[in-house]
């Protein structure tokens with residue numbers, strides 16, 4: 475009866491802010507990963523012999539990534555981001571059962587694997603930013619050359635690479651079309667949601683408040699700072 479009533483109904487799973495964040499993260503990750511691999515693997519580095527260009531693309535992608543993430547946080551639906559963060563951080567008894575593969579373990583909007591994945595990716599994003607910034611500063615000031623920085627950056631890359639390969643493999647495997655629709659368009663069918671995420675109570679899609687003058691000014695400052703930094707990277711590398 476219940477599934478009859480849900481047939482044809484679509485519910486909002488990811489808002490525009492969450493989808494934008496995911497797209498920015500995915501695109502930037504691919505560029506930084508590929509350029510990072512060229513810098514890391516000597517044989518590939520020899521084929522793409524222009525190291526300054528590769529490094530320039532790596533660093534400009536890093537600045538573009540951090541700038542775009544800051545812009546989403548400033549201009550986007552912050553209440554929705556806070557809600558999502560709370561959902562991702564909270565592991566209940568069913569989530570612990572899910573991790574022990576002790577089924578049934580009904581999930582909310584995210585299952586425990588998705589929660590763990592998001593938390594590990596967030597930690598890795600922080601490690602990349604800290605270790606990458608230290609690598610860059612260490613080239614300019616030898617006192618900031620800390621032992622282990624490059625090993626941390628490389629280990630983060632290897633772990634993130636394995637996780638993302640698995641993540642993409644799951645996302646494109648048969649039967650995962652509804653998940654993809656959710657992250658690309660925002661909505662999923664109500665009967666898929668009821669089957670895979672039975673504890674989730676979808677909210678009606680709301681309109682996020684328009685950013686006021688203070689937020690627009692902050693966004694302009696962040697964009698300016700990002701452009702200056704990206705231009706400086708290109709200048710330092712190519713002059």
Ligand code: HEM
Pocket residue numbers: 496499500501503504584587588589591592593595638641642645646652653654655656657
């Ligand atoms: C470029 C190819 C990618 C595809 C096709 C893809 C696909 C998806 C899909 C379908 C979901 C929703 C899963 C669900 O909840 O049903 C999702 C969520 C997510 N994606 Fe991606 N993604 C990609 C790249 C990335 C990258 C590069 C990262 C991070 C470095 C990432 C991080 C996440 C996170 C943290 C979530 C939320 C938790 C989760 O569902 O695992 N994704 N992605």
Ligand code: HEM
Pocket residue numbers: 503506507509510511513514529532533536537540602603604605606607609610624627628630631634635
């Ligand atoms: C804010 C983010 C990031 C910053 C600031 C950053 C910065 C840097 C810098 C300064 C270098 C040294 C380049 C050289 O002189 O050879 C480097 C190398 C590298 N980066 Fe990043 N990076 C970031 C994110 C990433 C991400 C997301 C990945 C992979 C997913 C990655 C993978 C690599 C790799 C593999 C190397 C080569 C290290 C080696 O030679 O052993 N980086 N990065």
